Amino acid sequence: MSTTSVSISQKLTLSGSSSCNPRLAQAPWEFDAMPGYGPGSSEADPVPAHAPTNAEARPGQLPQLYRELPEEDLHERIRAAKEALGEDLVILGHFYQRDEIVQHADFLGDSFQLANAALTKPEARYIVFCGVHFMAETADILSSPEQSVILPNLAAGCSMADMADEDSVEAAWEEICEVYGVDPQNVTPDDDGKLPILPVTYMNSSAALKAFCGRHGGIVCTSSNAETVLEWAFERARRVLFFPDQHLGRNTAKAMGVPLEQMPMWNPRRPLGGNTAEDLQQAKVLLWHGFCSVHRRFSVAQIEKARSEHPGVKVIVHPESPMPVVDAADASGSTDAIRKFVAASSPGDVIAIGTEINMVNRLAAEYPDRTIFCLDPVICPCSTMYRIHPGYLAWVLEDLVQGRVNNQIVVPETVAAHARVALDRMLAAKPK
Numbered sequence: 001m002s003t004t005s006v007s008i009s010q011k012l013t014l015s016g017s018s019s020c021n022p023r024l025a026q027a028p029w030e031f032d033a034m035p036g037y038g039p040g041s042s043e044a045d046p047v048p049a050h051a052p053t054n055a056e057a058r059p060g061q062l063p064q065l066y067r068e069l070p071e072e073d074l075h076e077r078i079r080a081a082k083e084a085l086g087e088d089l090v091i092l093g094h095f096y097q098r099d100e101i102v103q104h105a106d107f108l109g110d111s112f113q114l115a116n117a118a119l120t121k122p123e124a125r126y127i128v129f130c131g132v133h134f135m136a137e138t139a140d141i142l143s144s145p146e147q148s149v150i151l152p153n154l155a156a157g158c159s160m161a162d163m164a165d166e167d168s169v170e171a172a173w174e175e176i177c178e179v180y181g182v183d184p185q186n187v188t189p190d191d192d193g194k195l196p197i198l199p200v201t202y203m204n205s206s207a208a209l210k211a212f213c214g215r216h217g218g219i220v221c222t223s224s225n226a227e228t229v230l231e232w233a234f235e236r237a238r239r240v241l242f243f244p245d246q247h248l249g250r251n252t253a254k255a256m257g258v259p260l261e262q263m264p265m266w267n268p269r270r271p272l273g274g275n276t277a278e279d280l281q282q283a284k285v286l287l288w289h290g291f292c293s294v295h296r297r298f299s300v301a302q303i304e305k306a307r308s309e310h311p312g313v314k315v316i317v318h319p320e321s322p323m324p325v326v327d328a329a330d331a332s333g334s335t336d337a338i339r340k341f342v343a344a345s346s347p348g349d350v351i352a353i354g355t356e357i358n359m360v361n362r363l364a365a366e367y368p369d370r371t372i373f374c375l376d377p378v379i380c381p382c383s384t385m386y387r388i389h390p391g392y393l394a395w396v397l398e399d400l401v402q403g404r405v406n407n408q409i410v411v412p413e414t415v416a417a418h419a420r421v422a423l424d425r426m427l428a429a430k431p432k
Helices: 003-014 064-068 071-088 111-119 133-142 166-180 207-215 226-236 246-255 277-282 300-309 323-328 335-343 357-366 390-401 413-428
Strands: 089-094 107-109 126-130 148-150 198-202 219-221 240-243 285-288 314-317 350-354 371-374
Touching: 064 390, 071 089, 071 390, 089 111, 089 133, 089 390, 107 111, 111 133, 111 413, 126 133, 126 390, 133 148, 133 207, 133 413, 166 207, 166 240, 166 277, 166 285, 198 207, 198 226, 198 246, 207 219, 207 413, 219 226, 219 413, 226 240, 226 246, 240 246, 246 285, 246 323, 300 314, 300 323, 300 350, 314 323, 314 335, 335 350, 335 357, 350 357, 357 371
Parallel strands: 089 107, 089 126, 126 148, 198 219, 198 240, 240 285, 314 350, 350 371
Antiparallel strands: none
């Protein structure tokens, strides 16, 4: 276990106010078969009823050898396997990955950057995605049939993505279209050439929901290009259904001038999402009742405390944070925008960041002449990103050297074809 990981687990253990799961100090394979989302997750973060339990969804558990090897041996094996595979291999690493994984990544970035990075390596037979499941699905959709996409640990999912499943979105779409008096399977423009409703899904969603958007004239967005995507959508439709993250949708639309009263919440467990037909007629953005358990933890009180203790502090948060937090911060942006914000700062600056702790710690180490810290005093890392451990990476790489492909992510072409349409629109919507 790395120094960073130990310090995180110690803080979780010592904090009396922690609502984070204290199993963080355990190795991932020790909790992969347990219910819940894993270490660092909020104890109040429910597993949706439709989501499979870990034990049901985790074939190909890590062989015992890779659980017992010292970490330095794992790194040596990873380096040797990378050298043996050469141009046949590309490793993609998300900003939220632990440092032990990041050091082996050929590309480091946010979901938008990594989706593009996968396209730059058409000669690579193997794309090893050190991120979470929906990211690996996207890479498989965008890659060529000759390429294999591998997720080192199949337990690396996303609680936010699980909050909007295909059945719930299909049911919501039928209800919404009935209110607008249109055929849910064939939504056509009005006399002014505008669709009454258009679906927009955040990258943090399943391939099935990306395909849903592709079938219904919709698009995928990331936190980097959400504003560009909403502009694209509003040119074509009077309103959008935005899922699964309510906060990114609300913060982005509000910054574009959409009034809050035109952004009703859609709760899939209530008739008409908990709204009246009049609410839906007046809506501009219908926000799905979903959220990120990490970014939901950030609060205005944390920002006020940072400003009190560090006069002149600059505060930047991720737009998955609640609206009052984004409003109280000096800036908000994607993980790459946060990285650029820090890079543009000056020696001696104090910066409080509202995003995942592995990234914050990495930025603090990269810029030791600044004071950089996480807004949340109780550190909750992304519990599923954390499941990618060097043991899993060494295992899948060494088996690739032997010609064995483990944990391959395959999206059926019946789904991929429609999802690709929505993803291509996303890639064309360049961030501002």
